[in-house]
Amino acid sequence: MAGPKGSRAERAQLAMMLEVTAFPKPGNVDRCHDYASTRLEHFLASAILARKALERAEKGPGGLGPLIRGAVRATSSHRGGNTHFGAFLLLVPLVAGGDIPAARDLIRSTTVEDAVAFYQAFALTRVRMLDHDPLDVNNPEAIRILRERGLTLRDVMAHSAPNDLVAREWVEGFPLTRRAADLLHAHGCGRESIVAVFLELLSTVPDTFIAKKHGMVIAEETMAKAAEVRAGTRDLEEFDRECIGRGINPGSLADVIVAGIFVALGEGWQWEC
Amino acid sequence: MAGPKGSRAERAQLAMMLEVTAFPKPGNVDRCHDYASTRLEHFLASAILARKALERAEKGPGGLGPLIRGAVRATSSHRGGNTHFGAFLLLVPLVAGGDIPAARDLIRSTTVEDAVAFYQAFALTRVRMLDHDPLDVNNPEAIRILRERGLTLRDVMAHSAPNDLVAREWVEGFPLTRRAADLLHAHGCGRESIVAVFLELLSTVPDTFIAKKHGMVIAEETMAKAAEVRAGTRDLEEFDRECIGRGINPGSLADVIVAGIFVALGEGWQWEC
Structure with a gap:
């Protein structure tokens, strides 16, 4: 790599590229699906177009909310829909802070204006939220409520955390991101490790993106099937085909993998063997 | 896209990404091979890592030689070998100038120092040159000879043009790049058009990268087989497998396609349908 680790923005872009090209990843867009x-x-264009926004996060200063909004705005102009919304939620504090402890500190000091900017970012995309939630972005009153109640972006994430594992990463200090990075180190270099880590998380963590779209029963069924793939009793490519066919895509875990690759690259993990 | 066309550097990165992910492209690295x-x-990392060098070319000023050396240096640190050397030769004047006529003007005013920088860029990679050529980069005397004879980078390209279609683009004013862009417009939006244009060029232009590696007979045989694919008398995927198996990769035409996509994007061609 150019320099041992490259800039943080570049590392984040490489992480986005490496996640989406790894294959086979059951249910998600990958090199073969x-x-x-x-x-x-669309995913690769998003990784390219995110550069300036990620550089702004790296150079600072700037609130996490506006930085996330900038990344979403820079990459929402293609027609592929939401590609990296969750990934930016994780990458922006990590790029701005440099590592997980620093990202945690930044999250603790988010403001109401960060929350407002985040809701504006939401409006640029079509991310699925829970129904009947006063903080749902589809509620036109949401921004007024944020200001009235003095809710920061961290508060908003705490509100979403029970049903959204990306939000949970914010609130709990990136435990799954840390686990993904540790697993990458354990599996060693190269894209094959990314697939192994993806399967390991998929078999042990219900994906909340699947749960919102198809319900928790399907999310848990997907988890059980991933465990069977790991145990050798279910065929990986057949499982992939089934997920793709049913629109079961573990998008939240993909976001965590992007963040985990970013962290691992910063700690010396090698994407090429 | 962000803005109607984005920055030139971004457009060049998108062109690199779109070329390599288009498939099936007989013999070349693509989404499936x-x-x-x-x-x-490696190709996608190179597209990401080229950003700063391409931005320098866009913002100017800077000689084409040092700009090409910068792009090669920024992207030669991965272990995938030469990925975009020829593409940078075409992209750098196009990004610096903005379009083909302006790129031609920049090429006409290259200097001996541009030629020296180009040879230094060569030293960073392992691009195949003809043997027994006093201007071969493997000849340690080459830079002394350049200075003694007062050869500019355009002169060096003129020297290589008979055997290198990328060099020929420099000398002749980007005729194949222009043709590739026109064909993209004619075929319409999306990645399927990139494959169609690739096949059309492959069936009508002997690839000099193949000729240097395998000889002109194989380059012309490849051209004839590509024509059969277009005529429907040869299977595309089987042809692809044969090329990959024999290491027959039309790398110079891929470089031209990257440049053609860059030009076409700037003229409003849509990469998504």
Whole structure:
């Protein structure tokens, strides 16, 4: 790599690229699978177009909310829909802070204006939220409520954490991101390790993106099937086909993997063997 | 896209990404095929890591030689070998100038120092040159000879043009790049058009990268087989497998396609449909 680790923004872009090109990843867009409206190129274009926003996060200063909004805005102009919303939620504090402890500190000091900017970022994309939630972005009153109640971006994430594992990473200090990075180190260099880590998380953590879209029963069923793949009693590629066919895509775990690759690269993990 | 066309540097990065992910492209690394030591990730990492060098070219001023050396240096640190040397030769004047006529003007005013920088860029990679050529980069005397004879970078390209179609683009004013861009417009939006244009060029232009590696007979045989694919008398995927198996990769035409995508994007061609 250019320099031992490159800039943080570059590392974040490489992490986005490495996650999406790793394969086979059950249910998600990967090197061998597209969805009709969201293709590999959309993810890779998003990784390229995110550069300036990630550099702004790296150079600071800037609130996490506006920085996330900037990343979403820079990458929401293609027609592939939401590609990296959750990934930016994790990457922006990590890029701004440099590592997990620093990202935690930044999260603790988020403001109401960060929350407002985050809701504005939401409006640029079409991320699925829970229904009947006064803080749902589809509620036009949400920003007024944020200001009235003095809710910071961390508060908003705490509100979402029970049902959203990306939000949970914010509130709990990146435990799954840390685990993904540790697993990458344990599995060693290269893209094969990314697939192994993905399967390991998929078999042990219900993906909340699946749960919101299909319900918790399907999320847990997916987890059980991933465990069977790891145990050798279910075929990986068949499982992948089934997930793709049913639109079961573990998008939240993919976000965590992007963040985990970013952290691991910063700690010396090698993407090429 | 962010803005109608984005920055030129971004457009160049998108062109690099779109070329390599288009498939199936007989013989070249694509979404479905790697070579053992050069994988899709290497090309995509190179596209990401080229950003600063491409931005320097866009912002100017800077001689084409040092700018090319910068792009090669920024992207030669991965272990995938030469991924974009030829592409940078075409992209750097196009990014610096903005379009083909402006790139031609920049090429006409290159200097001996541009030629020296270009040879230094060569030393960073392992691009195949003709043997027994006093201007071969493997000749340690080459830079002394450049200075003695007062050869500019355009002169060096003119020297290589008979055997190198990328050099020929420099000397002749980007005729194949122009043709690739026109064909993209004619074929319409999306990655399928990139494959169609690749096949059309492959069936009508002997690839000099193949010729240097395997001889002109194989380059012309490849051209004839590509024509059969277009005529429907040869299977595309079988042809791809044969090329990959024999290490027949039309790398110079891939470089031209990258440049053609860059030009076409600047003229409004849509990479997504």
